[in-house]
Each structure stands twice: as structure tokens, then as C-alpha cells.
Amino acid sequence: MDVKEQILHNIQNVLAEITDRKPYIKIDRPQDPNHGDYSTNIAMIAFPDVKSKFKDPFKFAQELAAKLNKSGELNEIFERIQAQPPGFINFWFSEEHLIKELGKVLDKKEKYAGSDNKEKTVVIDYSSPNIAKAFGIGHLRSTIIGQTIYNLYKFLGYKTIGDNHLGDWGTQFGILIYQVIEKKLDVEKQGVEKLEELYVEFNKDAEENPQLRDRARLWFKKLEDGDVRAREIWKKLTDTSLKEFSRIYDLLNIKIDYAYSESFYEKMLPEIIRECVDKKVAVEDQGALVIKFPGDGLPPAIIRKNDGATTYLTRDLATIKFRLSQWDPKLIIYEVGVEQSLHFKQLFKAVELLGWAKADMFVHVRHGLYLSSDGKKFSTRRGKTIHLFKILEEAVGRAEKLTKGGDKRIAKAVGIGAVKYFDLFHNPSSDIIFDWEKMFALEGNSAPYLQYAFARTQSVLAKVKSQKSKVKGEIQNQNLEKEELLILRLLIYFPEVVRDAAENFSPNLLCNYLFELSQVFNNFYQKHKILGSKKEEFRIALTSAVGQILKTGLYLLGIEAPEKM
Numbered sequence: 120m121d122v123k124e125q126i127l128h129n130i131q132n133v134l135a136e137i138t139d140r141k142p143y144i145k146i147d148r149p150q151d152p153n154h155g156d157y158s159t160n161i162a163m164i165a166f167p168d169v170k171s172k173f174k175d176p177f178k179f180a181q182e183l184a185a186k187l188n189k190s191g192e193l194n195e196i197f198e199r200i201q202a203q204p205p206g207f208i209n210f211w212f213s214e215e216h217l218i219k220e221l222g223k224v225l226d227k228k229e230k231y232a233g234s235d236n237k238e239k240t241v242v243i244d245y246s247s248p249n250i251a252k253a254f255g256i257g258h259l260r261s262t263i264i265g266q267t268i269y270n271l272y273k274f275l276g277y278k279t280i281g282d283n284h285l286g287d288w289g290t291q292f293g294i295l296i297y298q299v300i301e302k303k304l305d306v307e308k309q310g311v312e313k314l315e316e317l318y319v320e321f322n323k324d325a326e327e328n329p330q331l332r333d334r335a336r337l338w339f340k341k342l343e344d345g346d347v348r349a350r351e352i353w354k355k356l357t358d359t360s361l362k363e364f365s366r367i368y369d370l371l372n373i374k375i376d377y378a379y380s381e382s383f384y385e386k387m388l389p390e391i392i393r394e395c396v397d398k399k400v401a402v403e404d405q406g407a408l409v410i411k412f413p414g415d416g417l418p419p420a421i422i423r424k425n426d427g428a429t430t431y432l433t434r435d436l437a438t439i440k441f442r443l444s445q446w447d448p449k450l451i452i453y454e455v456g457v458e459q460s461l462h463f464k465q466l467f468k469a470v471e472l473l474g475w476a477k478a479d480m481f482v483h484v485r486h487g488l489y490l491s492s493d494g495k496k497f498s499t500r501r502g503k504t505i506h507l508f509k510i511l512e513e514a515v516g517r518a519e520k521l522t523k524g525g526d527k528r529i530a531k532a533v534g535i536g537a538v539k540y541f542d543l544f545h546n547p548s549s550d551i552i553f554d555w556e557k558m559f560a561l562e563g564n565s566a567p568y569l570q571y572a573f574a575r576t577q578s579v580l581a582k583v584k585s586q587k588s589k590v591k592g593e594i595q596n597q598n599l600e601k602e603e604l605l606i607l608r609l610l611i612y613f614p615e616v617v618r619d620a621a622e623n624f625s626p627n628l629l630c631n632y633l634f635e636l637s638q639v640f641n642n643f644y645q646k647h648k649i650l651g652s653k654k655e656e657f658r659i660a661l662t663s664a665v666g667q668i669l670k671t672g673l674y675l676l677g678i679e680a681p682e683k684m
């Protein structure tokens with residue numbers, strides 16, 4: 120249990136002694152240090168329930184604070200738990216406890232704040248580009264954010280299943296196969312670029328010549344029926360795209376556990392459709408089969424078109440059925456752009472109508488767009504996949520200029536780190552304005568800034584011959600300087616920040632924390648001598664702990680932490 124959970128738990132207990140009601144308990148980290156390290160307004164929130172017993176919220180807060188003070192557990196952590204008008208309860212860490220926690224960081228090292236109980240399973244659906252289409256910047260966001268969410272849950276002790284739901288099925292493949300045959304193309308010699316053009320050209324031609332659409336449909340039908348030629352071309356399209364995508368994954372250093380892909384679910388679709396009909400969840404409507412959501416304010420969703428073709432939704436239903444039976448997850452997380460919000464609302468609702476699971480075990484983490492500085496949608500369309508790859512390469516090139524001697528390995532860590540962090544420090548749902556300067560700002564909230572702070576801790580530690588990793592009794596009771604105290608206070612917050620970031624699907628919370636820690640450390644480093652000072656042992660311990668937390672934090676964000684820069 121982290122400190123916040125402990126406070127919560129204790130408040131729940133003392134509240135239960137006074138009232139049967141269970142109001143939501145909000146615990147904050149106040150900005151103003153005069154309000155303590157934590158603060159809660161629960162006495163004001165719960166006051167209406169206990170009006171008959173207390174004169175005002177402040178009296179009630181005093182009573183709660185007195186009870187909390189008696190609880191042995193919180194007494195060990197806080198030096199003071201105090202009511203403050205008009206009814207807040209504030210908590211102040213004891214220095215003794217902060218130093219004890221520092222020892223814990225140094226003992227547990229990269230395991231600090233983590234767990235490996237592996238009781239619950241969570242499935243994370245992320246990246247998921249489409250075959251024969253560009254790996255767009257939206258897929259880049261999904262890959263970066265999805266991977267971080269994966270890392271966070273894994274670190275917290277969940278069994279994590281990452282699944283790349285590649286778009287490799289659907290009527291568009293009829294078009295592609297038709298085009299490949301018509302144009303006598305050697306697919307293996309084409310880039311994704313060219314394949315995407317085929318699709319665009321077809322749509323142009325079909326405007327003049329609508330019966331082309333029937334030909335394409337026929338090819339998709341053949342593909343579904345297992346026609347050898349159709350399958351062969353489809354396989355080549357897939358392999359060609361995957362080869363190109365893997366260059367991006369390699370550069371990003373990302374490996375996803377599974378890629379079951381849409382095509383995998385093809386054989387389950389008749390059974391899914393039958394179940395929807397049998398359970399009266401889907402009905403015929405103008406030749407199509409649709410799921411209606413009366414009362415939920417959602418438009419109907421098609422699971423079989425009037426030409427018999429299944430849809431993205433049908434395949435997503437099958438995907439859920441498979442995941443539920445295969446892994447029995449507690450949670451399924453989809454990291455997909457905001458433009459698919461309606462699709463996921465319909466999907467989760469349909470699952471509930473089918474009685475497979477409650478809608479609240481599914482989450483759509485929706486990322487916003489990338490915009491260019493003029494506020495327009497930032498597009499990797501021109502040059503598509505290649506362009507995205509070039510952007511990543513340019514990032515590495517820019518990083519080379521920042522690193523000593525242009526070390527290639529370090530430049531890659533810094534350049535790719537900068538791209539990832541720039542995405543992650545924004546709230547996933549917000550739009551991002553693409554900005555090279557900010558991405559590499561050495562004085563700002565950027566990966567290079569964090570990496571520098573980490574490298575600084577390592578350069579101090581490298582000068583220490585025998586690294587002292589234990590904080591012993593003699594360290595206690597020394598007059599802590601303001602800068603030291605700030606670091607200690609931040610270190611102890613790390614476990615709950617990680618938990619908050621995971622529970623809220625918000626890697627940005629972790630980013631902001633790491634930025635704050637780096638700033639506080641840099642400030643300490645500038646003001647105080649570490650090596651050769653009277654408090655050397657303690658300060659080395661502090662430096663080592665900051666290094667550890669930065670390293671763990673960056674690791675969770677999928678960012679490397681080079682020892683030198």
C-alpha cells in the first residue's frame with residue numbers, strides 16, 4: 120500500500136465508527152506547503168451525515184484528526200495530523216519516516232513501487248496500423264501511449280497482454296487484390312506508399328465505372344472463401360506492410376506480445392452473427408443486420424452489410440469474445456484515436472447487450488490529434504509511412520548534436536526518447552502541436568532534460584568509490600536542508616504517482632512527476648556540495664535514490680536512460 124492508500128484506508132475506518140455513509144474521499148497533495156503534505160476535505164463533505172453530533176465541520180475534522188492520530192499506522196508516517204478551519208485535515212510527514220523510505224528506495228532498487236503478484240490480467244490493444252496503408256502519426260501515438268500503459272500495469276503486478284490489432288481484413292482487400300491483378304504488380308517490390316495509392320486510384324476509376332466495385336467485391340468474396348490466388352496476394356500485401364512497420368517498431372524499440380489481427384477472427388464471424396440474431400440483439404434493417412441501442416442515444420451499428428460483408432465492428436465483437444475466453448482479463452484497454460469514440464461506445468454496449476461482460480471492464484483511451492504550428496492537422500500523409508520514419512530519423516539526427524561526440528547509441532536514446540516523451544507528457548486526449556524546439560528543450564519538460572538529470576546523478580556516483588547504498592541510523596536527526604527535504608518528499612510520492620498514472624491511463628502524471636523530481640534535484644545539486652561535505656553519506660544516498668527513481672520512471676515511459684550524455 121502506498122501512503123495515499125494508507126491514509127484512505129484509515130479515514131474509511133474512523134469514518135465507519137461515526138457514520139454508515141461512505142462518501143468519496145478525496146486526498147490532495149497541496150501546492151502550499153503550509154497545508155501539509157496531504158490534505159483532505161472529507162470532514163466538510165461528510166458533515167451533513169453527522170450534523171446531529173458535531174457543531175460544525177471544523178469540530179468534526181478535529182474529532183477525525185484525533186482518531187487518526189491514535190491510529191498507530193499513520194503515526195509512524197506523519198509527525199502531525201491536524202484539523203484546520205473551515206474543516207480540512209492536513210498531514211505532515213515525519214523526517215524519520217522520509218529517511219526510512221529513502222532506505223527502502225535504495226534497498227529495493229528497480230523494484231521499488233512495483234509488485235509481482237500477477238493475479239489480475241489486463242489486455243492492452245495498441246498500435247494497430249492497417250495493412251497497405253500508412254503507419255500514421257495516430258498509430259505512432261497509440262504505440263507510444265499504449266506501450267507505456269502496458270509497462271505501468273506490468274510494473275504494478277498485473278499480467279499484461281499486449282495485442283496489435285492489425286487491420287488486415289475487410290472489403291478494401293478486394294480492391295487491392297483486384298488492382299494488383301489488373302496492374303500486374305509485383306507486390307514485394309512496392310512500398311506501402313504505392314499500395315495505398317492503388318486504393319485511391321481505384322476509387323477514382325470506380326466513379327466513372329461503378330461496376331468495378333462488383334469486381335472488387337468478388338475478389339474479397341474469393342479471399343474469404345480461401346481462393347489460392349487471392350490468399351497469396353493478400354499474404355504478400357501483409358508481409359510487405361509488416362516489413363515496413365517493423366522498421367518503425369525497431370527504431371522505437373517496441374515489441375508487442377501478440378498480433379492476432381482482424382483476419383484471425385474471420386472464422387468466428389458466422390457464429391458471432393448467429394448469436395447476435397438468436398439473442399435478438401441484432402435485427403434486419405433494409406437488407407443489413409444492425410444492432411440498435413434504443414435509450415442509449417447511440418445510432419445503430421451494422422454487423423453485416425446488405426451485400427453480406429461483415430464489418431470492423433463484427434470483428435471487434437469476435438475479438439472480445441476471444442480475449443474473454445482466452446485470458447479472462449479484468450480489464451481491456453484500447454489505445455485508439457478519439458475519432459473512433461462512437462465505434463467503441465457501440466462495441467462496449469453491444470457486449471453488454473449480448474451479456475458477455477459489463478461495459479465498465481472496457482476502456483477506450485482516446486488520443487487527440489497532432490497539429491502543426493498553424494493549428495491545422497499535422498499530417499504524415501505526404502510521403503506517408505516514409506515520412507514518419509524520416510521524422511524519427513530526424514529526431515535522432517538532432518539528438519546527435521546534443522550528445523558528446525555524437526555517440527550513435529546515446530543519440531538514438533535521446534532522439535527517440537524526445538519524441539516519445541513529447542507525446543507522453545501531454546494528456547492523451549489533448550491535441551498536440553508538433554514542435555521540435557520543445558521536444559529537445561534542455562531547460563524544459565523534455566526527455567533530454569530528464570536524461571541529463573539522470574546522467575548527472577550517475578556522474579556523481581561514478582566518483583564515489585564504494586557506493587554506499589544503506590542509510591543507517593546515524594543519518595537520522597540531521598538538520599535537513601530545504602532542498603534535501605523537497606527531494607525526500609518527492610521520493611515517497613513515486614509509488615502513488617505510478618498507480619495514479621495507470622489507473623487514470625495518464626502517463627502525463629508520471630512525466631510531470633519526473634520533471635519535478637529532476638528540477639528539485641538540479642536545484643539541490645547547484646546549492647549543495649555532495650562529495651566531501653559533512654553530510655556526504657546522506658547526500659550520496661539521496662543522489663542514488665533520485666537516479667534510481669528517474670531510471671525506473673523513464674523505463675516505464677519506454678525511454679532509455681544513458682549513464683552519460
Ligand code: ARG
Pocket residue numbers: 244247248249284285286435438453455
Ligand atoms: N486498425 C484500426 C485503425 O487504424 C485501429 C484498431 C484499434 N483496435 C481495435 N480493436 N479496433 O483505425
